[in-house]
Amino acid sequence: MITSNSFAFxxxxxxxxxKLPEGDWLWPAMWLLPKDSVYGGWPxxxxxDMIESRGNRxxxxxxxxxxxxxxxSTLHWxxxxxxxxxxxxxxxxxxxxxxxxxxxxxxxEWTKGHAMTMEEDRMPEKALQSTDKGKTLIGRPRxxxxxxxxxxxxxxxxDWRCVAEGEVGRDRKKWILAIHSxxxxxxxxxxxxxxxxxxxxxxxxxxxxxxxxSLDHMRFTVDGxxxxxxxxxxxxxxxxxxxxxxxxxxGGANNYKMAPFDQQFYIILNMAVGGNDFFPDNSNxxxxxxxxxxxxxxxxxxxxxxxxxxxxxxxxDAHLQVDYVKVFAV
Numbered sequence: 001m002i003t004s005n006s007f008a009f010x011x012x013x014x015x016x017x018x019k020l021p022e023g024d025w026l027w028p029a030m031w032l033l034p035k036d037s038v039y040g041g042w043p044x045x046x047x048x049d050m051i052e053s054r055g056n057r058x059x060x061x062x063x064x065x066x067x068x069x070x071x072x073s074t075l076h077w078x079x080x081x082x083x084x085x086x087x088x089x090x091x092x093x094x095x096x097x098x099x100x101x102x103x104x105x106x107x108x109e110w111t112k113g114h115a116m117t118m119e120e121d122r123m124p125e126k127a128l129q130s131t132d133k134g135k136t137l138i139g140r141p142r143x144x145x146x147x148x149x150x151x152x153x154x155x156x157x158x159d160w161r162c163v164a165e166g167e168v169g170r171d172r173k174k175w176i177l178a179i180h181s182x183x184x185x186x187x188x189x190x191x192x193x194x195x196x197x198x199x200x201x202x203x204x205x206x207x208x209x210x211x212x213x214s215l216d217h218m219r220f221t222v223d224g225x226x227x228x229x230x231x232x233x234x235x236x237x238x239x240x241x242x243x244x245x246x247x248x249x250x251g252g253a254n255n256y257k258m259a260p261f262d263q264q265f266y267i268i269l270n271m272a273v274g275g276n277d278f279f280p281d282n283s284n285x286x287x288x289x290x291x292x293x294x295x296x297x298x299x300x301x302x303x304x305x306x307x308x309x310x311x312x313x314x315x316x317d318a319h320l321q322v323d324y325v326k327v328f329a330v
Contacts, residue, residue: 001269001322008035008264011112012329014050015105016269016322022068022100023318024287024309025279025302026055027272030106032265039249039260043084046260047076050220051106052278053099055318060284068098073108073220073227077237077260079249085241091220091228099222103323109219112258216257232257267327271320274302 020028032048039045052072059067075089220227233239236257238248253259276293283289290305291298312318 002266003268004033004035004266007327008266009327009329010262010264011110012327013107013109014267015107015324015326015328016050017103017105017324018269019103019321019323020053020068020071020099021055021271021318021320022057022098023055023313024057024059024285025274025290026313026318027275027278028053028055028320029268029270029272031268031270032108033268034260035264035266038263039253043076043078043081043086044249044260045263046265048108048110048218048261048265049074049076050108051222054279055100055312056285057098057312058286059279061280061282065094065096066280066283068100069096070094071099071106071222071227075218075230075237075261078241079243079247083241083243083246085237085243088241089218089228089230093222093225093227100317103321104223107221109217109221110261111217112255112262218261237261267325269320269322269325274298 014032016030018030029052030050032050034045034047037045050073052074053070054067056067059065070092072090072092074086074091076084076086077089078084217229217231219229230240234257236250236253236259238250250256250259253262255262274291276298279289279293281289281293287308290308291301295301
């Protein structure tokens with residue numbers, strides 16, 4: 001399925017419920033590609049690999065499963081094919097049962113600047129801090145109140161709604177001021193041992209769950225579990241890709257921080273077989289890999305060895321089965 005002539009979107013959420021195929025050397029993929037390639041040819045205008053997998057039931061590299069038990073998400077960008085910075089934005093997740101035995105929900109969240117999102121991260125990071133140092137939350141919220149929005153705030157029981165400053169991303173301690181035009185509404189709890197909050201550090205964390213606020217990011221999940229998240233640096237994807245000294249195709253972009261991922265992308269649901277590089281030559285499979293990625297006769301080598309792999313393609317189980325595709329654009 002390709003929506004290049006019918007549908008494209010910029011920013012929002014793409015959700016796909018699908019059952020991945022099982023069969024040796026099958027390569028299912030869910031991609032987003034730029035509609036107009038406003039920054040030039042690949043990879044200058046970016047590529048979003050929402051989900052990719054390999055259909056082999058038994059395929060390992062260094063004793064780790066890279067077959068149907070694994071899904072991966074990746075971003076591609078760079079000033080030239082030889083400078084593709086994908087290694088700075090790729091992540092994978094394994095499931096021992098495999099992703100071909102049932103349907104799973106795959107999702108990418110793609111935000112723009114000033115699109116505030118709240119995420120329950122379940123990581124030990126402590127990302128929200130009182131803006132009124134030295135104050136505790138006992139009896140009523142004592143962080144910074146904004147008169148123009150105070151009427152919208154409510155306190156019920158031990159849960160407070162308040163305006164505070166938030167941390168951008170996971171690795172940087174950059175603070176954003178909560179002003180009437182850019183509000184960050186967060187849930188905090190009063191200081192108490194029961195709530196696991198710390199008055200010493202003025203940190204608002206509870207029950208071991210940390211919260212953070214992000215302005216610009218992409219987050220990939222399967223069944224609600226994170227595969228990986230990508231946060232551009234203050235100098236955008238140019239900085240994240242460590243491309244210093246090279247041409248910057250996105251220097252004049254309106255949203256330089258998200259460029260080249262600041263344009264409309266269309267959806268591709270794809271099924272391929274074999275290919276160069278996606279199946280490593282050093283991977284281990286019971287019947288061996290029937291072609292070399294650098295061979296000039298790779299296609300014929302693969303087909304001539306069909307007795308090794310064709311029997312692993314069994315009916316609908318060898319198909320990429322899609323239940324639905326949903327897009328929530330902003």
